[in-house]
Amino acid sequence: MMKQTIARVLILASALLVLSSCKKDSATAADASKDPVLLIDAGAEPKAPLRYKIAEGTTTKSNMDFTMASLATTDDAAALSIVPGVRLHIVSGPAMLTENGVKFEVNIAEAEAAVPQGLDPELAAELQQSAEILDDVGGTVEMNERGVALSTELNDRAKSPDLPVRLLMMIVNARTTLSRVVLPAEAVGLGARWESRKELTLFGFKVQQVDSYTLVERVGDEIKLNVVVTQNALPQMLDFPDDDLSISVEQMLANANGEIILNLNALESDAAASGQGSDKLTVTSPEGTKKIELNEAFEIRMTNTTAYE
Numbered sequence: 001m002m003k004q005t006i007a008r009v010l011i012l013a014s015a016l017l018v019l020s021s022c023k024k025d026s027a028t029a030a031d032a033s034k035d036p037v038l039l040i041d042a043g044a045e046p047k048a049p050l051r052y053k054i055a056e057g058t059t060t061k062s063n064m065d066f067t068m069a070s071l072a073t074t075d076d077a078a079a080l081s082i083v084p085g086v087r088l089h090i091v092s093g094p095a096m097l098t099e100n101g102v103k104f105e106v107n108i109a110e111a112e113a114a115v116p117q118g119l120d121p122e123l124a125a126e127l128q129q130s131a132e133i134l135d136d137v138g139g140t141v142e143m144n145e146r147g148v149a150l151s152t153e154l155n156d157r158a159k160s161p162d163l164p165v166r167l168l169m170m171i172v173n174a175r176t177t178l179s180r181v182v183l184p185a186e187a188v189g190l191g192a193r194w195e196s197r198k199e200l201t202l203f204g205f206k207v208q209q210v211d212s213y214t215l216v217e218r219v220g221d222e223i224k225l226n227v228v229v230t231q232n233a234l235p236q237m238l239d240f241p242d243d244d245l246s247i248s249v250e251q252m253l254a255n256a257n258g259e260i261i262l263n264l265n266a267l268e269s270d271a272a273a274s275g276q277g278s279d280k281l282t283v284t285s286p287e288g289t290k291k292i293e294l295n296e297a298f299e300i301r302m303t304n305t306t307a308y309e
Contacts, residue, residue, distance in 0.1 A: 036148060036196050039184045043192030043215055050183040051145045052264050054102045059093030061306045062268035068298040074290045085114030086131050092267035098142060100150055104267060107138030146183045174300050177211050177229060178271040181262055190215055207233045221264040229256040248282040271302040
């Protein structure tokens with residue numbers, strides 16, 4: 001029974017770790033009233049503002065690949081959960097210029113499982129069927145020239161009750177962090193460093209996330225950034241009546257490192273990141289109270305494929 005409890009904890013808690021968030025179905029321009037960026041170092045001369053220059057009608061296609069594994073242990077049990085590799089074919093656009101910036105749709109045209117060679121055909125079919133649940137998921141985004149989201153709206157498919165919420169939120173936040181970087185208001189040069197902070201909420205847990213960027217190179221409208229993502233949650237406790245669980249967080253830490261090639265004329269970037277997380281939880285269930293340590297590792301890669309089609 002305790003192994004089943006651990007499995008349920010993996011489903012709930014793993015969604016809280018690296019690059020997972022819960023964004024509202026919609027947002028308004030009021031959300032952008034406070035500058036989301038803190039400039040730490042403006043970098044070397046010469047300095048110039050970084051701004052998106054999205055032309056009317058721009059459409060960008062990209063692939064997003066990710067894998068994740070979780071290991072939960074107690075003093076007498078363990079459970080390993082592996083999310084098979086998934087590739088998402090994403091289409092962003094066509095872009096429409098607005099008074100405040102640019103508005104465009106983002107849709108998953110196709111989702112496919114990375115099925116290992118030699119895998120049982122029946123299991124392979126199940127993996128592919130699981131991936132296909134993400135087909136046609138998407139929404140609409142309006143952002144200003146700095147990449148600040150002025151409004152967002154998920155489409156009806158994204159609101160479907162059969163869609164895994166934790167998976168959707170991981171995708172949304174990963175794309176926010178890696179694909180459409182929020183740029184500083186000030187002019188910057190090579191070596192510039194800035195932070196974007198946000199509070200994530202999922203299943204009621206609150207997690208603080210800091211995205212730290214360093215400008216490494218710039219050639220015209222293409223820039224290379226190093227990114228470091230950190231997450232930390234203060235001690236907190238929540239009840240999950242539907243799962244007959246109560247989870248107390250003693251420690252929740254996560255970090256990720258990656259690189260981004262950002263084209264200021266495109267709606268997608270090239271990026272890669274990997275990271276890990278470590279949690280210490282106390283779980284109370286009908287089977288008793290257990291202390292659980294949860295460790296996760298993941299990899300995410302985004303590739304702008306527009307030029308190759």
